[in-house]
Each structure stands twice: as C-alpha cells, then as structure tokens.
Amino acid sequence: MERISSVKVIVKDIRLKKPFRTALREEKAAENAFIIIESSSGARGFGEAAPLTEVTGENLAGCLGFLNSLKDDLIGAEIPRDLNKLLRKIHRFRGFPAGRAAVETALLDLYAKIAGLSFADLLGGRVKESLETDYTISLQPVKDVVDEALELVDKGFRILKVKLGDDPRRDLERVKALRDSLGYDIRMRVDANQGWNPKQAIWISKRLEKLEIELIEQPVPYWCVDELRMLRESIEIPIAADESAKDLRDVLRLVKIGAVDVVNIKLMKCGGPLTALRISDLCEEAGVKCMIGCGLETRISITAAANIAYIRDNIAFIDLDSPLFIDKEPTIGGAVYRNDGKIELPHENGLGVKLADY
Numbered sequence: 531m532e533r534i535s536s537v538k539v540i541v542k543d544i545r546l547k548k549p550f551r552t553a554l555r556e557e558k559a560a561e562n563a564f565i566i567i568e569s570s571s572g573a574r575g576f577g578e579a580a581p582l583t584e585v586t587g588e589n590l591a592g593c594l595g596f597l598n599s600l601k602d603d604l605i606g607a608e609i610p611r612d613l614n615k616l617l618r619k620i621h622r623f624r625g626f627p628a629g630r631a632a633v634e635t636a637l638l639d640l641y642a643k644i645a646g647l648s649f650a651d652l653l654g655g656r657v658k659e660s661l662e663t664d665y666t667i668s669l670q671p672v673k674d675v676v677d678e679a680l681e682l683v684d685k686g687f688r689i690l691k692v693k694l695g696d697d698p699r700r701d702l703e704r705v706k707a708l709r710d711s712l713g714y715d716i717r718m719r720v721d722a723n724q725g726w727n728p729k730q731a732i733w734i735s736k737r738l739e740k741l742e743i744e745l746i747e748q749p750v751p752y753w754c755v756d757e758l759r760m761l762r763e764s765i766e767i768p769i770a771a772d773e774s775a776k777d778l779r780d781v782l783r784l785v786k787i788g789a790v791d792v793v794n795i796k797l798m799k800c801g802g803p804l805t806a807l808r809i810s811d812l813c814e815e816a817g818v819k820c821m822i823g824c825g826l827e828t829r830i831s832i833t834a835a836a837n838i839a840y841i842r843d844n845i846a847f848i849d850l851d852s853p854l855f856i857d858k859e860p861t862i863g864g865a866v867y868r869n870d871g872k873i874e875l876p877h878e879n880g881l882g883v884k885l886a887d888y
C-alpha cells in the first residue's frame with residue numbers, strides 16, 4: 531500500500547496565441563492552479579483547476595485556499611484504501627468545482643499509476659475507437675470568421691463551433707457566409723453564450739434551420755430554463771445547455787423538464803471526472819446526449835476530459851480545443867492532436883501528462 535507523501539499547489543500563467551472573444555468576454559491569458567500529489571514510491575498525480583468566477587464561482591485565490599486546505603487530509607492517506615473517503619469529503623463541498631476537479635483528477639491519476647493502468651482503463655476502459663474535436667471560432671466580424679474557417683478547413687478540421695451572440699442579424703450573416711464559402715460538408719455548431727433574449731433566440735433559430743446546424747448552445751441567459759424548453763419545442767435544431775448546466779443538480783432539473791437535447795459537460799463546472807461520468811449516465815437514461823467542453827485549460831485537465839469522452843458513447847460532441855489556442859503549454863505529454871481534429875491518448879499509465887518542471 532502506498533501513502534501520499536507530499537502535496538504541492540502551484541500557479542502557472544497560460545497565454546493564448548491570440549485573444550479569444552465570446553458574447554460574454556474576451557480572454558487573452560489565464561492563471562491556472564495545479565496540484566501535484568506524490569506517493570511514497572515517487573509516483574505523481576497531476577490535476578488542474580481553471581477557476582473563472584462567472585463560471586465556477588471561485589477566483590484563483592479562493593481556489594488556491596481550497597486546494598491548500600486539503601493538504602492535511604491528503605498527506606498520509608493510503609491509496610487506494612482511503613481514496614473513497616477522500617473523494618467523499620471533497621464531493622461534499624458545494625463550491626470550488628474547479629478546485630475539486632483538480633484534486634480528483636490528481637488522485638485518480640496517482641491511483642492509475644500505482645495500479646499500472648491508463649486513466650481510461652482505471653475507469654472501465656474505452657468504448658470509442660477515436661475522438662474528433664471541433665475547433666472554436668471566436669466572435670469576430672463576418673469576414674474574419676470566414677477567413678479563419680477557410681484556413682481551418684484547409685488544415686483538415688471538419689467540425690467547427692462558431693461563437694455567436696452579439697447581434698442576431700449579424701449572427702445569421704456569419705452562419706450564412708460560412709455556408710456560402712464552406713458548403714455543407716463541414717459540420718457546424720453554434721454557441722451564443724447567453725447572448726440572445728428568448729424572442730431573438732426563436733427568430734434566429736428558425737432561420738438557422740435551413741443551414742444544417744448540429745446544435746445551438748446556450749442561446750438564452752442561464753436562468754431561462756423554461757425558455758430553453760420552449761425553444762426546444764418550437765425548432766428542429768437540437769438545443770444544448772452550457773451555462774445553464776453547471777453541475778449534476780442543474781442537469782437533473784433540465785432533464786426533468788425536458789429543456790435540452792444536449793448537455794455540455796465541463797470538468798471545471800461539474801467538479802471532476804467522476805461527476806462528469808454521472809452526468810453523462812444520467813443524460814443517457816433520459817435520452818439526452820452530451821458534449822464535453824473546456825475553458826482555458828492545458829493538457830492536464832484536457833487529457834482527463836478526453837479520457838472521459840473515450841469511455842462514454844453518450845458523450846457524442848467533443849469540444850476540447852483549448853490546447854490548440856495556448857502559446858507554449860507548461861506541460862509534457864498528454865493528448866495528441868492530429869490535423870484533422872482527431873485526439874489520441876498517450877500509452878502511459880495514468881494521464882500520461884505532467885508539468886514540464888515537475
């Protein structure tokens with residue numbers, strides 16, 4: 531039996547190659563928290579938290595405080611004998627979902643290494659042969675959106691996620707211009723990031739029906755769950771919830787009232803890989819598909835998310851593109867991106883990814 535011998539909590543600057551805009555905000559950089567949990571034999575588990583106050587309800591200082599406060603519980607714990615006790619304690623927190631995701635990921639990564647298994651095998655093994663991510667085009671003038679899309683398609687990407695939500699008429703122009711120049715072979719999803727009011731959402735959604743859109747993500751503000759249901763009932767394009775579906779409780783409610791066709795799971799919102807699996811399984815029971823998405827995260831949490839996507843068929847939409855936007859990742863190993871958007875997992879035990887200087 532191995533014991534946890536040390537816990538380190540550190541911060542890394544993450545910089546984007548170029549600013550990324552949505553209807554909510556513009557992002558240029560982030561500071562993410564990382565936890566490294568080491569066992570007596572020297573095995574190390576890595577976890578990442580990308581706290582974002584509006585999404586996870588925690589800022590970096592709060593997240594660091596949370597992670598540091600767990601050190602006493604973690605050090606000396608035997609893995610795997612004490613793992614469930616530790617996880618139950620962590621899951622009891624209502625706040626700090628990004629912090630919880632980091633600790634849980636690190637504990638599972640460590641356990642997988644001790645057990646001599648890959649992360650996916652520890653959780654039951656893969657059911658998918660391959661994984662193909664979309665590439666997200668940020669909110670820009672129509673011409674820039676088209677130029678970027680053409681470049682991406684030229685590189686090999688076949689699924690695009692287009693950020694909308696600043697103005698319904700311009701949004702419609704964006705999608706029309708994209709279809710005019712790309713044709714209909716490219717799969718396209720749109721995300722309004724809460725940018726439309728319910729009337730605008732109906733107006734544009736009706737018009738998007740002719741443009742072969744796979745799904746419309748978070749058309750209305752997060753609290754408008756009845757409006758999501760009404761929209762879903764009146765248009766043919768599947769409706770996805772992101773900001774309305776932060777955690778398992780949100781998803782329970784959405785599923786219960788039949789508000790959505792798709793739920794976007796993010797480790798930072800829901801609190802970790804195990805809850806992500808519970809959300810996927812709950813949705814599957816209700817006939818709701820899942821997407822797996824991300825914030826501004828490095829390969830540490832993205833590799834965990836990719837593993838989760840590989841082990842559930844119900845996670846049918848993959849939006850794990852943030853490593854493609856980051857300028858110089860502070861990590862080594864992890865998920866490998868092919869030019870066509872395919873994501874492959876490393877062959878090592880655990881996540882197969884580490885911080886470059888640890």
Ligand SMILES: [Mg+2]
Nearest residue numbers: 721747748772
């Ligand atoms: Mg979204």
